[in-house]
Amino acid sequence: MSTPELLGIPMAHAGRVDVYSGVARIAGKLWAAMHRAPGGSRTAVAVVHPSSNFLGHYLLGPLAERGVDAVGLNTRYLGNDSTLIMENCVLDVGAAVGFLRERGYERVVLVGNSGGGGLAAYYQSQAESPTVRRTPAGDPPDLTHAALPPVDALVELMAHPGRAIVYSEWMDPAIVDEHDPSRRDADLDMFDARNGPPYSAEFLTRYRDAQLARNRRITAWVRERLAELEKSPDQAQDLPFVVHGTTADPRFLDITIDPSDREPGTLWGPPVEANLLPATLGHHTSLRSWLSQWSVDDSHCDGPRHLARTTVPTLVGYGTADQVCFPGHARSLFDAVPHDAKRLFAVEGGTHYLQGQPELVGQVADTIIGWLEETGVRA
Numbered sequence: 001m002s003t004p005e006l007l008g009i010p011m012a013h014a015g016r017v018d019v020y021s022g023v024a025r026i027a028g029k030l031w032a033a034m035h036r037a038p039g040g041s042r043t044a045v046a047v048v049h050p051s052s053n054f055l056g057h058y059l060l061g062p063l064a065e066r067g068v069d070a071v072g073l074n075t076r077y078l079g080n081d082s083t084l085i086m087e088n089c090v091l092d093v094g095a096a097v098g099f100l101r102e103r104g105y106e107r108v109v110l111v112g113n114s115g116g117g118g119l120a121a122y123y124q125s126q127a128e129s130p131t132v133r134r135t136p137a138g139d140p141p142d143l144t145h146a147a148l149p150p151v152d153a154l155v156e157l158m159a160h161p162g163r164a165i166v167y168s169e170w171m172d173p174a175i176v177d178e179h180d181p182s183r184r185d186a187d188l189d190m191f192d193a194r195n196g197p198p199y200s201a202e203f204l205t206r207y208r209d210a211q212l213a214r215n216r217r218i219t220a221w222v223r224e225r226l227a228e229l230e231k232s233p234d235q236a237q238d239l240p241f242v243v244h245g246t247t248a249d250p251r252f253l254d255i256t257i258d259p260s261d262r263e264p265g266t267l268w269g270p271p272v273e274a275n276l277l278p279a280t281l282g283h284h285t286s287l288r289s290w291l292s293q294w295s296v297d298d299s300h301c302d303g304p305r306h307l308a309r310t311t312v313p314t315l316v317g318y319g320t321a322d323q324v325c326f327p328g329h330a331r332s333l334f335d336a337v338p339h340d341a342k343r344l345f346a347v348e349g350g351t352h353y354l355q356g357q358p359e360l361v362g363q364v365a366d367t368i369i370g371w372l373e374e375t376g377v378r379a
Contacts, residue, residue, distance in 0.1 A: 042106040056072065216297065330344060
């Protein structure tokens with residue numbers, strides 16, 4: 001069993017945005033955990049997510065045991081995405097990749113797990129051909145002038161295509177009052193038995209359209225509030241707010257939509273309960289973070305769009321029993337890769353984080369290592 005080494009990685013320049021959130025000024029380091037392969041390795045495999053704690057990620061030990069150094073990366077937004085700016089996450093990944101390059105690794109592989117899928121694609125797109133000069137709110141950083149060393153391969157593992165995309169798919173469109181989630185439109189309520197499950201094609205079309213409409217209404221309100229704040233530059237230029245009903249994807253109850261081996265439900269319990277839990281996806285956010293992280297029309301973090309701009313070998317894997325990231329998500333990521341150095345694989349019976357499934361963890365580790373060898377990426 002490998003012994004992890006805690007790494008303190010100097011942070012990239014935070015930019016003006018984090019003056020509002022206060023995050024980057026608190027600590028000057030990003031924290032990562034490295035598991036070293038016996039005898040050393042010239043290849044580092046780094047696993048990332050925008051806000052989850054991956055210091056103890058389930059793949060680190062198994063990958064190291066199979067001959068590569070494995071790193072669990074954290075961004076500056078560890079455990080709190082309420083003020084998260086995706087562009088700063090890109091900077092943080094760049095700092096980590098640069099750190100690994102400076103340590104002499106000839107190959108660096110970036111694994112985007114779960115919500116890290118969109119971030120990994122966004123990072124490599126901007127590392128290969130940077131285009132983003134500001135956040136959707138118009139703030140720094142300018143990624144075209146950032147230090148973003150490209151990685152040698154990408155792995156999209158149990159990943160969704162991007163935070164704003166999946167957030168829109170999960171939004172509860174039955175909520176008609178953003179301040180009172182009990183006020184609901186019964187014709188758009190997936191929890192009203194009269195609508196299903198199973199859900200009709202007509203209901204799903206109306207439902208998806210209403211989800212997008214709600215996301216866009218919130219974005220319009222956010223931009224109005226930011227415009228008001230800009231009139232008083234001596235006051236705070238960002239504010240928090242609450243979004244109710246963020247775990248209401250019909251796929252949670254109707255497994256005939258994007259069929260797989262999953263059980264109905266969510267990682268947080270029954271959907272009707274999880275939908276209003278304070279700790280589920282994106283309930284607490286800020287004006288600027290909303291635009292960067294959750295706005296379906298404004299966020300730059302669109303996995304398929306960015307994968308279409310990349311050139312490196314890409315492996316996409318999904319669990320057939322995953323209740324969060326569905327086969328359609330994996331297919332959208334895989335199909336976006338514009339070259340033939342790609343592979344799609346299914347983990348039969350695999351749940352989202354493979355909890356209590358050690359044999360499947362080993363299978364995934366074997367698949368990644370075998371693929372790196374087949375493609376010549378492993379040094």
